[in-house]
Amino acid sequence: MPHYNSFDSFQTKKSKEKKNKVKNKSCINMNKDFIIDSSEQYGIVIEVKYNDAYVLYNGEVLIAKLRKDLNTICNKVLFPGDKVVLESKNNCYMIKNLIKRKSILSRIKVDSTRKNSANVKNVAANIDLAIIVVSAKEPPLHAKFIDRYLLILQSSSIESIICLNKCELKSSNEEEILDIYRKIGIKVIETSTYNNIGIEELKSYLKGKQAIFVGNSGVGKSSLTNAIMDLDNIKTGNISQKSKRGCHTTTSSKYYVWNENSSIIDTPGIRSLDVSSFDIDEIKEYFYEFKEYSEKCKYKDCLHFMEPVKTCAIKQAVEAGKISKNRYESYIRILSQFEK
Numbered sequence: 001m002p003h004y005n006s007f008d009s010f011q012t013k014k015s016k017e018k019k020n021k022v023k024n025k026s027c028i029n030m031n032k033d034f035i036i037d038s039s040e041q042y043g044i045v046i047e048v049k050y051n052d053a054y055v056l057y058n059g060e061v062l063i064a065k066l067r068k069d070l071n072t073i074c075n076k077v078l079f080p081g082d083k084v085v086l087e088s089k090n091n092c093y094m095i096k097n098l099i100k101r102k103s104i105l106s107r108i109k110v111d112s113t114r115k116n117s118a119n120v121k122n123v124a125a126n127i128d129l130a131i132i133v134v135s136a137k138e139p140p141l142h143a144k145f146i147d148r149y150l151l152i153l154q155s156s157s158i159e160s161i162i163c164l165n166k167c168e169l170k171s172s173n174e175e176e177i178l179d180i181y182r183k184i185g186i187k188v189i190e191t192s193t194y195n196n197i198g199i200e201e202l203k204s205y206l207k208g209k210q211a212i213f214v215g216n217s218g219v220g221k222s223s224l225t226n227a228i229m230d231l232d233n234i235k236t237g238n239i240s241q242k243s244k245r246g247c248h249t250t251t252s253s254k255y256y257v258w259n260e261n262s263s264i265i266d267t268p269g270i271r272s273l274d275v276s277s278f279d280i281d282e283i284k285e286y287f288y289e290f291k292e293y294s295e296k297c298k299y300k301d302c303l304h305f306m307e308p309v310k311t312c313a314i315k316q317a318v319e320a321g322k323i324s325k326n327r328y329e330s331y332i333r334i335l336s337q338f339e340k
C-alpha cells in the first residue's frame with residue numbers, strides 16, 4: 001500500500017516544475033543576495049503585519065522591517081516560520097537576509113474580477129508537519145474538505161496527519177469517514193479540548209517539529225493551540241447557532257513555541273480551497289492509493305473520469321470496494337471543476 005508521506009516518489013516532473021514556478025512568483029522583486037543558504041545566527045518570523053515582521057530572536061520578540069533596497073513590504077515576502085538574519089540600524093531592526101526555505105505552504109486564490117489571474121497566497125514556511133484539523137460536529141465532518149487539504153499539502157510536499165477535534169461528539173458516521181484515511185495510511189488522532197482527550201498524543205507527534213494547524217473555521221485550531229501551550233489567552237470563537245459554522249475568529253497566522261525545537265502555527269480558517277492552479281492530469285497523482293491500480297488502466301493517460309469501466313482499473317477498483325467511493329467522488333468533484 002502506498003504511504004501518504006512518501007511524496008517524492010510519486011511527484012511528476014511536470015508538477016515539480018509547476019510548483020517551482022509558483023514558488024518563484026512569491027519572491028517578486030527579490031534581490032538575489034537576499035536569500036542565503038544558511039547562517040549561524042538567525043531569528044524566526046512569528047507573525048507578519050503589513051510592513052512589520054515580529055521576529056523571535058534569542059528568546060525575545062523584536063519588530064523588524066525589510067531591507068529598504070528590496071522595495072517591498074514584509075507581508076509580500078515573509079511568512080510565519082521563515083528564518084531571517086537581522087541587523088540593528090539606528091535603534092531599528094532590519095531584516096538583512098532570508099534563509100532558504102525547506103518548504104512553503106501556499107494556496108492559490110483566483111481573482112474572480114480578473115479572469116485567469118491567479119494570486120499566490122503563502123501561509124507559512126519551513127513546515128515539517130501539517131495537522132488537518134476537522135471536527136466531529138459543528139462544523140460537520142466532510143471527506144471532501146480533507147481531500148482538498150491533502151491535495152494541496154501533498155503538492156507542497158508537506159507531511160500531513162488528521163486531527164479529529166470535538167471527538168466527544170463523534171458518532172458512527174464520523175468513524176466511517178475517518179476509517180477511509182486510516183486505511184490509506186494517514187495517521188488520525190482524536191482530541192477533545194473540552195474533555196482533555198488526545199492532547200498528549202497530539203503533542204507526541206508535534207515534538208521536535210515546526211508544525212501547522214490548518215482547517216475550516218470553528219473546528220478548534222486555536223483551542224488546540226491553547227491546550228498545547230497550556231494557555232487560555234489565544235482568542236477562540238463561538239459557533240454560529242444558525243449556520244453551525246465558525247465565525248473566522250483567527251485573522252492571521254501566528255507561530256508559537258511550546259517546547260524546545262517544537263512549534264505550532266495557528267492559522268485562520270480557510271473559506272474555500274482553490275485547486276484550479278493544478279493541471280487536470282496532475283490531480284490523480286496526489287490520490288496516492290490510485291497508483292497501484294492506475295497502471296492497469298487500458299490507456300496510459302486515463303483520467304478515470306469519462307472513460308468506460310471496462311478500460312479503467314480505478315473504476316473497477318471502486319466497484320470492487322478496493323478504493324473508497326468517497327475518495328473517488330472527491331476526485332471526480334475536483335475534476336468536474338475543470339469542465340466548467
Ligand SMILES: Nc1nc2c(ncn2[C@@H]2O[C@H](COP(=O)(O)OP(=O)(O)OP(=O)(O)O)[C@@H](O)[C@H]2O)c(=O)[nH]1
Pocket residue numbers: 165166167168169191192193194195215216217218219220221222223224235236237238239246247248249250251267268269270
Ligand atoms: N464541543 C467541543 N467544542 C470545542 C472543542 N474545542 C473547541 N471547541 C469550541 O469550538 C469553537 C471554535 O473554536 P476555535 O478554537 O475558535 O476554532 P478555530 O478553528 O480556531 O476557528 P477560526 O479561528 O475561526 O479558524 C469554540 O466555541 C470552542 O470552544 C471540543 O473539544 N469540543
Ligand SMILES: [Mg+2]
Pocket residue numbers: 221222223235236249250266267268269
Ligand atoms: Mg482560530
Ligand SMILES: [Zn+2]
Pocket residue numbers: 294297298302303304305307311312313314315
Ligand atoms: Zn482509469
